[in-house]
Amino acid sequence: MQATSEYIVRTAGSLVAGWVVPGLGHWLIGQRQRGVIILVSIGLLWLGGLAIGGIGVCDRQKHPAWFLGQMLVAPALAVNYYQHRLASGSSGQPGAFEPSYGHMKEQGILYTALAGLLNLLTLIDLIDRDADGRRRDDTATHPAAA
Numbered sequence: 001m002q003a004t005s006e007y008i009v010r011t012a013g014s015l016v017a018g019w020v021v022p023g024l025g026h027w028l029i030g031q032r033q034r035g036v037i038i039l040v041s042i043g044l045l046w047l048g049g050l051a052i053g054g055i056g057v058c059d060r061q062k063h064p065a066w067f068l069g070q071m072l073v074a075p076a077l078a079v080n081y082y083q084h085r086l087a088s089g090s091s092g093q094p095g096a097f098e099p100s101y102g103h104m105k106e107q108g109i110l111y112t113a114l115a116g117l118l119n120l121l122t123l124i125d126l127i128d129r130d131a132d133g134r135r136r137d138d139t140a141t142h143p144a145a146a
Contacts, residue, residue, distance in 0.1 A: 014126050020074045022046075022119045025126045038122050046073050046115035053108015055083045066109050072116030072123075 010029075018025025023039030026032075049057060058079040060067045070076040128135055 011127060015123055018123050018126055019072070019119070022073060022115075022122060026122070029126070029129060031129070038119075042073065042115050042118050042122070045118070046075075046112050049108045049111025049113075049115065050079070051108075052111060053105045055079050055086075057105060057108035057112050058083060063109060066113045069113035069116040070109075072120045073112070076112060076116065 014025035014028050016025075017028055021039065022042040023035040023037070025035070026038060027035030057063075058067065058070050058076045060071075060080050061084075067076070067080070071080075
């Protein structure tokens with residue numbers, strides 16, 4: 001019972017860490033190389049989407065379906081908040097936000113949503129790994145590895 005609750009707490013912690021910073025959950029369970037690859041690939045895809053379309057691509061009100069994918073990378077929530085603050089003029093700088101239009105915005109939305117969906121796959125992979133970073137079914141099929 002103690003081992004199960006400890007596993008759940010450790011898995012939940014690595015899931016939250018992997019959501020906030022893609023790859024950090026794998027890093028915490030000892031999968032350092034996998035964590036770095038995830039961080040670089042998903043991070044560059046997400047940042048590339050922001051660079052192409054600007055911060056207007058993360059807009060929960062205008063694109064709610066796309067935002068469901070984008071929010072799977074936690075910084076999208078902060079970008080959405082900041083974008084709405086700039087657009088409403090509450091930042092103290094009138095006209096501080098200029099939205100992007102056309103294909104550039106569409107590509108940015110697509111890139112950031114794909115980054116979120118890829119991060120969902122890495123979070124599912126974290127659930128399937130034990131504290132040592134091995135897949136849980138590997139210990140059943142290879143008792144010598146356990």
